[in-house]
Amino acid sequence: MAKYNISDSVIRRLPRYYRFLCGLRERGMVRISSGELARRMGLNASQIRQDFNCFGGFGQQGYGYNVEEMCLQIAEILGLDKPHKAVLIGAGNLGRAVSQQMNFERAGFSLVGIFDKKEAIIGQMIGKTPIRSIDTLDEFCRAEQPDTAILCLPATAASDVVEQLIALGIKGFWNFSHYDIAVEHKGVTVENVHLVDSLMTLCYKIEHSVK
Amino acid sequence: MAKYNISDSVIRRLPRYYRFLCGLRERGMVRISSGELARRMGLNASQIRQDFNCFGGFGQQGYGYNVEEMCLQIAEILGLDKPHKAVLIGAGNLGRAVSQQMNFERAGFSLVGIFDKKEAIIGQMIGKTPIRSIDTLDEFCRAEQPDTAILCLPATAASDVVEQLIALGIKGFWNFSHYDIAVEHKGVTVENVHLVDSLMTLCYKIEHSVK
DNA sequence: TAGATTGTTAATCGATTAACAATC
DNA sequence: TAGATTGTTAATCGATTAACAATC
Numbered sequence A, B: 001m002a003k004y005n006i007s008d009s010v011i012r013r014l015p016r017y018y019r020f021l022c023g024l025r026e027r028g029m030v031r032i033s034s035g036e037l038a039r040r041m042g043l044n045a046s047q048i049r050q051d052f053n054c055f056g057g058f059g060q061q062g063y064g065y066n067v068e069e070m071c072l073q074i075a076e077i078l079g080l081d082k083p084h085k086a087v088l089i090g091a092g093n094l095g096r097a098v099s100q101q102m103n104f105e106r107a108g109f110s111l112v113g114i115f116d117k118k119e120a121i122i123g124q125m126i127g128k129t130p131i132r133s134i135d136t137l138d139e140f141c142r143a144e145q146p147d148t149a150i151l152c153l154p155a156t157a158a159s160d161v162v163e164q165l166i167a168l169g170i171k172g173f174w175n176f177s178h179y180d181i182a183v184e185h186k187g188v189t190v191e192n193v194h195l196v197d198s199l200m201t202l203c204y205k206i207e208h209s210v211k
Numbered sequence C, D: 001t002a003g004a005t006t007g008t009t010a011a012t013c014g015a016t017t018a019a020c021a022a023t024c
Helices: A008-026 A034-041 A045-053 A067-078 A093-101 A134-144 A155-167 A195-208 B008-026 B034-041 B045-053 B067-078 B093-101 B134-144 B155-167 B195-208
Strands: A064-066 A084-089 A109-116 A129-133 A148-151 A172-175 A189-192 B064-066 B084-089 B109-116 B129-133 B148-151 B172-175 B189-192
Touching: A008 A034, A008 A045, A008 A067, A008 B195, A034 A045, A034 A064, A064 A067, A067 B195, A084 A093, A084 A134, A093 A109, A093 B093, A109 A134, A129 A134, A134 A155, A148 A155, A155 A172, A172 B195, A189 B195, A195 B008, A195 B067, A195 B172, A195 B189, B008 B034, B008 B045, B008 B067, B034 B045, B034 B064, B064 B067, B084 B093, B084 B134, B093 B109, B109 B134, B129 B134, B134 B155, B148 B155, B155 B172
Parallel strands: A084 A109, A084 A148, A109 A129, A148 A172, A172 A189, B084 B109, B084 B148, B109 B129, B148 B172, B172 B189
Antiparallel strands: none
């Protein structure tokens, strides 16, 4: 069903479609046309039809799209239905917030371990997950076989642990460290989250917005 | 100096340039060519020259760009040099992490107030800033005149407070709530941060990465 | 059937990359 | 001056939007 070479632009719109469609489903909406969805999302109807068609014809002429079906289809395209095991590295403020705030299951992940190097906090629980010593990372990964790592540690510490994690079989990095991971390893994906970049962009836009 | 109609693509690259150039400056680098910067950042040299030229000729033929000067120029273009007062709404896990983790000054902001509706936590300090009752928001904003709001509250609560904040003169929203703010008010800018979207994108890419 | 709306091709628009004259 | 590298125009590429035949 899924074609190859889906552009990054399309992929990045999928979660937003998913969010909107789930919202509509919760409010009991059964069908929606591309025109109506476009109006609600502030997009162009052609774009929505193009996007949905990358993965096959989910609509029906003269009717539109079934909201429930689209939710299920997008969830499947994104792969939310088969959760990836994830480890979190760094249990400082950000690490804690991310682990407590994020609904990992909803996004296709399961948080299986939290690691830090700070002796004082090892053993503490964050939700249902204990903080483990970073020294036990190798052992843990060999047993649990996670394929994803969430990096919530300082930039200086990040680069070392990345190589270690790749050697342990990690295929995806969700990187909050203040540092761009550039990975050349085949089959390894990095999603850099630079909150400071987002905030700087806002700074620019506040000044230059159309008054 | 700054031309009008700078594209969003260019603006969003500026913070990353800034990060890289500051890094080079810290390591004592004085000059860099577009070619060398491109190599380090994984970009195209033409793109870098085009981007920098949106704002004026900062380079010198035969020499390249002065690292220090580019840092200062980009900081000025982004407006990092004149901080905006910001209030944070919602002092849960995410709000706490954001307020403690972010270097606001570095990104052109100054966090002047934190607000929550939960009686039990009002009066607590987060860093040097006390948590205030959301009931005192009007009064506080009229006195302090912040122009930015950081939203770290549930989607259901977000939509109400947005209207209130716009009425109080807020011009920029940094929105972490699980909900797209669509603002039609002229001169109001919203930067939506949807961490769950980012995580879902990673989920897709782990599955579909080139092995 | 008639009306509505998709799927899909074609046209437009904008962003990226290449090329090279200008110039330090 | 000669070499290097920018600033800038032109070419390419990709993404968005428009149009419309297919069809439910």
